Amino acid sequence: MPVDAVPMPAPDAAVRVLPDGSSTSHTSHTPHTSHTSPRRRRSPAADFVAAALFLIFLFQVVPCLGGIALSFFRYDGINPAQWVGADNYRRMAADPTVGASLSATLKYAVTAVPLSLVAGLLIALVLDEKWFRGKTLARTIFFMPNVISLVAVAFVWEWLLNPKFGIINTLLKGVGVQGPAWLSDPHTALLCIVLVQVWHGLGFSVIVYLAGLQGIPEVYYEAARIDGASRWQQVKAVTLPLLMPTIMFLSIMGFIGAFQVFQTVFMMTGGGPADSTRLIVFYLWQVAFDRVELGYASAIAVLIFAAVMALTLIQWRFFRDRVEALT
Amino acid sequence: MRALAATIIALVLLSGANALWQRQRAGGRVEIEMSVWGMPFENALYLKEYIPEFERQNPGIKVRFHHLDNYASRILMLRAGGIAPDVMRQNVDFGAQLIRRGMNLPLDRFMDGPDGIDRGDFIPVTWEALRSGGKTYGIPQDINIRALFYNKDLFDSAKIPYPDERWTWKELKDAAERLADPARNGGKQGIVGLLAGFHCFDWLPFYYEAGGRVWDSGKSIPAFNNEKAVESLLYLKSLSKDFLMSQSSSERGGLGPYTFFQNGQAGMLIDGSWRTPQLKKDGKRLRFGVAPLPRDQKAMSISTSCYWGISAQTRHPAEAWKLAKFLSSREALIRYWQTLWVAPPARWSSLRSSEFQHITGAGRDSPALPDPAEFREKCAWIPSVLEHDWTTMEFVGPFTNQMRDKLDYAVSDVLLRNADPHAALTKAERETIQQIHEAEKTFAR
Numbered sequence: 210m211p212v213d214a215v216p217m218p219a220p221d222a223a224v225r226v227l228p229d230g231s232s233t234s235h236t237s238h239t240p241h242t243s244h245t246s247p248r249r250r251r252s253p254a255a256d257f258v259a260a261a262l263f264l265i266f267l268f269q270v271v272p273c274l275g276g277i278a279l280s281f282f283r284y285d286g287i288n289p290a291q292w293v294g295a296d297n298y299r300r301m302a303a304d305p306t307v308g309a310s311l312s313a314t315l316k317y318a319v320t321a322v323p324l325s326l327v328a329g330l331l332i333a334l335v336l337d338e339k340w341f342r343g344k345t346l347a348r349t350i351f352f353m354p355n356v357i358s359l360v361a362v363a364f365v366w367e368w369l370l371n372p373k374f375g376i377i378n379t380l381l382k383g384v385g386v387q388g389p390a391w392l393s394d395p396h397t398a399l400l401c402i403v404l405v406q407v408w409h410g411l412g413f414s415v416i417v418y419l420a421g422l423q424g425i426p427e428v429y430y431e432a433a434r435i436d437g438a439s440r441w442q443q444v445k446a447v448t449l450p451l452l453m454p455t456i457m458f459l460s461i462m463g464f465i466g467a468f469q470v471f472q473t474v475f476m477m478t479g480g481g482p483a484d485s486t487r488l489i490v491f492y493l494w495q496v497a498f499d500r501v502e503l504g505y506a507s508a509i510a511v512l513i514f515a516a517v518m519a520l521t522l523i524q525w526r527f528f529r530d531r532v533e534a535l536t
Numbered sequence: 537m538r539a540l541a542a543t544i545i546a547l548v549l550l551s552g553a554n555a556l557w558q559r560q561r562a563g564g565r566v567e568i569e570m571s572v573w574g575m576p577f578e579n580a581l582y583l584k585e586y587i588p589e590f591e592r593q594n595p596g597i598k599v600r601f602h603h604l605d606n607y608a609s610r611i612l613m614l615r616a617g618g619i620a621p622d623v624m625r626q627n628v629d630f631g632a633q634l635i636r637r638g639m640n641l642p643l644d645r646f647m648d649g650p651d652g653i654d655r656g657d658f659i660p661v662t663w664e665a666l667r668s669g670g671k672t673y674g675i676p677q678d679i680n681i682r683a684l685f686y687n688k689d690l691f692d693s694a695k696i697p698y699p700d701e702r703w704t705w706k707e708l709k710d711a712a713e714r715l716a717d718p719a720r721n722g723g724k725q726g727i728v729g730l731l732a733g734f735h736c737f738d739w740l741p742f743y744y745e746a747g748g749r750v751w752d753s754g755k756s757i758p759a760f761n762n763e764k765a766v767e768s769l770l771y772l773k774s775l776s777k778d779f780l781m782s783q784s785s786s787e788r789g790g791l792g793p794y795t796f797f798q799n800g801q802a803g804m805l806i807d808g809s810w811r812t813p814q815l816k817k818d819g820k821r822l823r824f825g826v827a828p829l830p831r832d833q834k835a836m837s838i839s840t841s842c843y844w845g846i847s848a849q850t851r852h853p854a855e856a857w858k859l860a861k862f863l864s865s866r867e868a869l870i871r872y873w874q875t876l877w878v879a880p881p882a883r884w885s886s887l888r889s890s891e892f893q894h895i896t897g898a899g900r901d902s903p904a905l906p907d908p909a910e911f912r913e914k915c916a917w918i919p920s921v922l923e924h925d926w927t928t929m930e931f932v933g934p935f936t937n938q939m940r941d942k943l944d945y946a947v948s949d950v951l952l953r954n955a956d957p958h959a960a961l962t963k964a965e966r967e968t969i970q971q972i973h974e975a976e977k978t979f980a981r
Contacts, residue, residue, distance in 0.1 A: 256539070283977060283978050284978075285637050285978045286612045286613065286615055286616035287612075287615055287616070287634070287637045287638055287639050288637060288638060288978075291978075293977075300974055303970075304970075305967065306941075306967075373796065373801070393734075393952070394952070395948075395952055395953060481735075481944065481948055482734070482948050482952055483945055483948040483949050483952055483953060484945050495941070498608060498609040498612065499630075499937045499941070500633075500937050500938060500971075500975060501612060501633060501634070501637065501978075502974075502975065502978055503616075504978075505974070
């Protein structure tokens with residue numbers, strides 16, 4: 210019991226003799242102490258959380274709200290902001306580049322996210338096998354790209370993909386195949402961005418999958434084995450359903466990340482060739498800093514937020530039943 | 537609550553202490569700030585030469601130096617925060633629209649005042665992008681020019697005379713084909729005849745040589761949708777056998793077309809004058825020369841220019857003017873050229889001086905050019921182009937970024953996807969007009 214708890218009143222002081230001779234004790238609603246009011250004790254955890262919440266509010270929530278507000282203004286950072294109402298949104302609806310960039314981003318997302326989900330799962334399944342030796346080393350190797358700066362990664366991959374002396378085309382040439390100009394060909398440039406991003410983020414998926422796999426009770430696999438299920442049937446009937454929360458998490462995070470891709474595009478292609486890799490965040494950056502139209506860029510940011518929210522809700526609905534079926 | 541109040545009070549006290557310290561550091565002098573971008577080794581010129589000399593000549597002024605990365609975005613954000621540097625190095629590339637939006641102070645009253653400058657000493661084309669509404673918003677520092685780099689060994693092997701200012705489009709194409717053909721280039725395999733990027737700035741010189749222009753006289757209506765544009769696009773396309781090369785000379789991975797030229801794998805390269813010291817430094821076995829771009833209807837190249845602008849927010853305009861004037865003085869520009877030689881000085885008096893031909897370099901980072909013969913083959917083309925007015929900045933204006941965005945797409949669509957040039961240019965024109973219409977609303981009245 211805490212040392213500063215309100216002391217109970219002395220028993221005799223709390224007993225009251227009723228007219229019929231019975232007695233009753235009552236708990237006084239005022240403590241029988243010489244102190245005037247109870248000291249309320251605040252948990253120190255609240256202080257720590259409050260500080261963090263304050264910083265999050267100041268550096269994330271306030272700028273977000275500021276960005277939304279700015280989307281209703283015309284502002285170039287030099288002259289005072291001018292209220293224009295929904296004009297930026299009207300403009301966005303008529304801007305062909307917004308549509309093209311969104312389309313490129315969706316193309317990127319529906320390629321990169323499933324690829325990352327499937328590749329990450331396959332690797333995690335192999336690493337989780339009992340016969341696999343060197344799990345720790347393998348996990349480290351797969352996760353290493355994830356800790357490297359995307360700028361450095363893009364730099365290295367530009368060299369690998371170089372059409373003249375990059376290692377990929379050199380290997381292809383060795384088997385008699387003329388490799389394309391990967392980053393200079395509108396048909397392959399977006400694929401290269403997908404490849405680099407998936408390669409960079411694969412380790413994260415693998416680690417999360419492994420955590421999910423280790424949370425699946427062994428008893429289900431034993432039961433499946435007793436029933437004569439093959440390894441593939443065990444994966445289909447036991448692993449995949451029970452991994453659904455993990456898949457849901459990775460899918461939602463994957464799509465959110467897909468709508469934020471910028472560094473690889475900036476470093477490797479500059480949005481080209483022929484706008485084939487001009488993803489929506491890159492276009493936002495161009496509008497904000499090349500064309501100095503911060504209000505319009507904020508409107509595009511709100512559009513991205515809405516798109517990501519919509520995709521998240523769609524996925525939530527898709528996965529919800531499957532996840533709830535597990536409980 | 538007490539902790540929060542204590543934190544806020546501490547922050548206020550710290551800010552006050554910082555302000556006092558800043559004032560004390562200035563030592564009673566007027567403190568002004570200047571900003572530049574560039575390679576870190578360039579900072580030494582400002583920190584060890586320019587600023588100490590300026591402060592010695594102006595003991596009442598103290599200069600704080602800032603080297604900023606992501607320069608255009610940074611100065612914009614500083615401006616939005618009300619703390620833009622007093623004197624800013626700017627490039628017409630991004631500077632023209634900032635001028636139009638009111639970022640810079642008009643300098644006419646200083647230029648034409650008792651402490652003014654001789655405007656006639658500056659190369660005329662460098663003033664083009666600095667004027668808006670009849671006022672001037674910067675002092676030119678340098679001018680860079682696109683040129684034709686050629687590999688002397690490959691030209692010797694293919695028995696082709698070196699390019700010079702008499703070359704036309706025909707000579708360029710013939711040479712490119714000959715250099716790439718093992719049967720005619722002395723048996724060399726895998727050689728590329730000509731390297732260039734495929735952005736609109738790679739095409740614009742050809743367009744200007746065909747007699748075209750990008751803007752109307754007010755620089756607000758695009759004028760690039762015409763037969764000259766189609767002709768020059770088709771010519772550029774005819775020069776290209778394939779597009780195995782990287783996108784542009786400014787490829788961030790360090791794998792622009794110049795890399796192949798530097799490694800002796802290409803006979804010719806079209807790039808800017810800034811490429812010369814880098815090729816000299818990194819192409820150890822490369823013997824190369826530089827010539828003006830071949831002509832069509834006329835000889836023409838494109839340029840951009842760096843200049844010194846003064847922030848419209850400055851609280852010390854007179855002191856800022858002194859610094860800007862100092863940084864663009866004849867002596868400062870000669871020193872800049874002699875050390876870095878990435879772009880020739882914007883003053884005639886610097887360009888025509890004997891010091892212009894003495895490139896001292898900056899140690900390991902920027903090689904010297906002591907041999908007069910080597911100077912002639914790499915740099916003599918510059919005065920020739922400028923004296924004959926064979927370069928232009930006509931494309932520079934407040935809406936250059938809008939134009940470039942759409943023209944980049946059109947050019948690469950034609951070159952890479954075999955799009956019809958007429959359709960591509962019409963689409964680019966329509967979308968540029970749309971973007972300009974929207975951008976104009978954000979400009980200062």
